[in-house]
Amino acid sequence: MSIDLSQFIPSFLEESFEGLELMESSLLNLEAGDNETIHSIFRAAHSIKGGAGTFGFNKVTEFTHLVETLLDEMRDGRRDIVQSDVEILLDSVDCMRLLIESARDEEDCQDEKITQTSALLAKTLGNDSQSDKSIVDNEATDADIAENGQDKKHWQIQFIPEHQLVQTGNDPLLLFNALADFGQVEVQANIDNLPPLTDMNAEELYLHWQLSLISDCSEDEIKEIFEWVEDECELIISLKTNENTQTNNTPKNQRSSAENLADDNLNSSVGSAPENNQNNDLTENKKAVQSSALDKKVISTEKSPAKKSEVGSIRVGVDKVDSLINLVGELVITQSMLSELGNDFDLTKVERLTAGLEQLLQNTKELQESVMRIRMLPISFAFNRFPRLIHDLSKKTGKSIELIIKGEQTELDKTVMEQIGDPLVHLVRNAADHGIETADVRLKNGKPETGTITLDAYHQGGNIVIEINDDGGGINRQAVLEKAIEKGIVEPNATLTDSQVFDLLFEPGFSTAKEVSDISGRGVGMDVVKRNIQSLGGRIQVESEQGKGSTFRVHLPLTLAILDGQLVRVGSEVYIIPLIAIVESLQIQSKFINRVSGDLVLYRLREDNVPVLPIYQLFNLPADNKEVNNALLVVVEADGQKVGLMVDDLLAQQQVVIKSLKDNYQQVDGISGATILGDGSVSMILDIPGMINIALEMAQKNQKMLEQETV
Amino acid sequence: MVVDDSNSIRDMVNFTLKSAGYDTQEARDGQDGLNKAKESSFDLVITDVNMPIMDGITLCQELRKLPNFKFTPILMLTTESSGDMKLKGKAAGATGWLVKPFNPEKLLATIKRVVR
Incomplete structure (x- = not known):
């Protein structure tokens, strides 16, 4: 087999x-x-x-x-x-x-x-x-x-086991059976050593055996069968061939020719024929197996590119599955209770119905959490590569760095975990390479010689936050700003807040390191880091104090399948805005409205000027309120850019299950997915960066049209 | 009973045994195996040697102390083919040993040799 x-x-x-x-x-x-x-x-x-x-x-x-x-x-x-x-x-x-x-x-x-x-x-x-x-x-x-003989040989085996042989679980009969696989076996038991019944210990073995085997096997093969018991028995294996008997054993030499004849007969007829066949079968089988293995190899190499997208597996603790089964059990009970109630329902039972529905709500919620937990792994899976990384980095840079890991039991969705690994590595590398100063600089600034990088993970309002903190030199605000001006990313006389300046680090092609090192690379990374985090529905924040160190904070959704959303109404449509993107919601006060060229409306929000995007205009909808004055504004942030979305009404906040539009229909600009609401209707989830792009394109088009009109 | 701390080896041994029609139970280390042995009896124990908590040699010694396991075949699944290792296994009461890499055909052939 x-x-x-x-x-x-x-x-x-x-x-x-x-x-x-x-x-x-x-x-x-x-x-x-x-x-x-x-x-x-x-x-x-x-x-x-x-x-x-x-x-x-x-x-x-x-x-x-x-x-x-x-x-x-x-x-x-x-x-x-x-x-x-x-x-x-x-x-x-x-x-x-x-x-x-x-x-x-x-x-x-x-x-x-x-x-x-x-x-x-x-x-x-x-x-x-x-x-x-x-x-x-x-x-x-x-x-x-290979060398072993093809001829049948007549083996004589004397097997004298020690008394306790069976106590290691060995069984003489099975050994003899194994011998019988080689050829014809004759067994003769010797009961000479059998003690009188009164002295007999039922757990010991008193017999010994004389066996004769006719087979083409080698002495080694016979020995192999007795391999496990060789220290617990006396084993004498001798060969009884015609030549042997002639040379070695003189008494046996006088065997009659009739006996010899009988032996030969045995050799040729009984033992050999079936045995040979079996051997052939075996070799053929083996060949077949080998060739099929070869075939498979060829096929799978052809397939190998496709193989990479293989579905990964997840190992789940039994307790998680058990709790799931438990909850399903409760759900079934609730369901049967409700259906019984529905069989003959009258108004006196309304109270029980409400209670049942309450229970159903509870069950569903727990079930949802429980299912989500199955995909959750402790973040230590992502964190545990960092001690090695820091070890290597501190060797390479010659800096002494200590790594502190906190909150490693915080759980995170498996997919998010897999995709956050590389961005985290990049951030930690940066911290070690650019953040932590060399020992002499640290000592001069009155800091301990060993730099500290802290990784922390914790939950914050339905999100998970991963913090990468270093006690290094901090980000040089002026250097960043100068570099950005030099690269033409910002206007020379722009006034920017600290967080705006630090956000410049994530612009493509930005790098402040004076020398490019082989550790942190050439500044191509930070924008990729940001993009990766955004594609996971997360965002990254920087805090830094000159001379004291920097903190990078990565906010991530707990899972990719469910989203915390704010339901908003525009006309008769309900849209969902990801809660993580929302900065604040407010009622527009007309004194803060600025109109600039084109149709663009800017709203003054403290020190920021936030462009207002009327959703009804972007999606071409009949809205209740088309006037900017007194409208409701949801301020969202994406790509470091704040915009205000004008909506008719703010509805509930709730968790929604994301259904991909691409899989079910096609990609639509400005929409990242859809979900089904409680009343069964479909609602679109807004893609904030996408909407900003649409708005920009529209503004540019308007601008051009305006220019053409004036010309 | 199959005792091994490596899931994949345990799965493979299990699969091999099941496809040959044997019923199996699994244990993750020596201690786990010993606990399971105290609850029921088996026709055969296949155990890894190198395991956390309790190694295969100790498991074997402990099993031999149980009345149910006095004569039960115990096979050691080991990569160490040194004579020293075998002596230790024998001294602990092991029936025999299987040398890794794990080969399903060989396992089944060997089982035939120790289980009636």
């Missing part, structure tokens, strides 16, 4: 990556004498090696073997735990990750680093020929097997 294990590859991969993360974080915390930690690192490497071997990821196995050997020496105390070895192991973890990734993608991994690291490992271990040797060993055994 051939069993296809390829279905277990994804779970092996997932487990391996977890193992690698564990190795990495444990290595960073490893101190001499910490046995439990080194054991757990060893176990992780060990499991990866075992699994990789099963799936034929030979490069992974070979490499991991070296790592494991080194770890084993450390574990046994044969090798002291020194920093240089830990560094090699950390590099090895990277290599293993590369190798496993390329095994996953069915690519050949040719990374220079792997060759280097494995050479380094071998050098550290002091025996770089080891891996070659094991290959040779394997070949030798293969050759042994």
Whole structure:
């Protein structure tokens, strides 16, 4: 029977990556004498090696073997735990990750680093020929097997087990059965050692056996069957061939020719024929398996680009699933109660109906939360790569940096988590590279020599906030402003608030670092960081104080599937504005209205001039109120730009489930999706940046038309 | 009963056994395995050696102390093929060992050798 294990590859991969993360974080915390930690690192490497071997990821196995050997020496105390070895192991973890990734993608991994690291490992271990040797060993055994004779041999086996043999769970009968797989077996039990019944211990074995086996197997193969019991028995294996008997055993030499004949008959008829067939079958089977495996490989390489968009799996704690089942149970009870109520309903039962509906509301809410929790993972999944990053960065920059991680149990949607990883890395790199000053500068400014970067995550009003804080030099406001003016991003005499200045960092092509370093790159990143965060429906804020440090705050929605929305009415239509985008809502006072050229209306909101976008105009709707005076204005922010959306009425705030327009219909400018409201009607979710773009285009068109008219 | 701290190995062993028609139970480490063994009895125990909380050798020693497991075959699933490891396993009362990488055909063949 051939069993296809390829279905277990994804779970092996997932487990391996977890193992690698564990190795990495444990290595960073490893101190001499910490046995439990080194054991757990060893176990992780060990499991990866075992699994990789099963799936034929030979490069992974070979490499991991070296790592494991080194770890084993450390574990046994044969090798002291020194920093240089830990560094090699950390590099090895990277290599293993590369190798496993390329095994996953069915690519050949040719990374220079792997060759280097494995050479380094071998050098550290002091025996770089080891891996070659094991290959040779394997070949030798293969050759042994191939060499083994084709002829049937007559084996004599004497098996004298020790009394306690059965107490390790071994069973002589099954051993004999295994022998019978090789050929014809005759068994003779010897009861000489059987004690009198009164002395007999039922848990012990007193018999021994004399077996004869007619088969083409080798002595090694017979020994292998008894491998597990070889220390608990006396085993004498001898060969009884015609030649042997002639040379070795003189008494047996006098066997009659009739006996010899009988032997020959046995050889040719009984033992061999079925056995041979079986062997052939086996080899054929094997070939078939190999070729089908080959076929599969060819097919899957062709498919590999498509494979990348594979649906990921999620591992969920049993408690979460249990609570879900619990809630569904309650929902069923509520449902049956309500349907019973509906069978013969009269007005006296209104109270019970209300109570039932109340319960239904509660059930649904809890169910929703519970389902959402299934997709939630503690943010430590995203945070746990940072100790390593800081370790490497502080080595590279020569700065001493301490990383403090807080709130790592805060839970975040899996998809959001996966996509926020890279932007966070970028921000932390920046903090280490640009934020934290060198030790001498820090000492001169009266700060502790070691810089501190703090990562924190917490919930804030239905959102999750991730904070990256450093106690470095802070952002130089003047430098940013000068650079922006030089790049033509802002007008030379513009007056900007601090937050506006810091927002300039996220403009494309902006970089204040005087020298480009290989750590933070060339300032192409910050705008990408911002874009990534925005595409997750989040936003980023900067706070900084010169000389004291900076804080980057990333606000993210808890999930991508559900949105906290503000329902607004325009004419007869209800729209949803994402709550996260709303700055404030207000009633327009006519004294703050400024009209500028074209149709553009600016509203003076404290120190800002906010352009007013009448939604009815953008979407061409009949609105109740087309007059700006006394209208309701919802001020929203996107891309660092505030705009006021003119609406007829503010309705409820509620959570809405996002349905994609693109999947169900097509992409519409200014609309990010749709949802179904409580009364069954469909409502559009406004895409704030998209609306701003539409408004800008319209304004430009109007401007042109105006210019043409004047000409 | 299959005892292994690695989900993927456990899943694979399980899958192999189930497709050959055996009923299986899983345990995540030695302690878990021991607890389950105290609640019921099994025809065969396959255990990893290197595990957190309780390793396979200790599990084996502990199992042999239970009346139900005096004669139960216990197979060690191990990557360490050194004689030392085998001696330790034997001393603890293991029936035999299977050397990783895990090979389903070999596992089934071996099981035939220890389970009636």
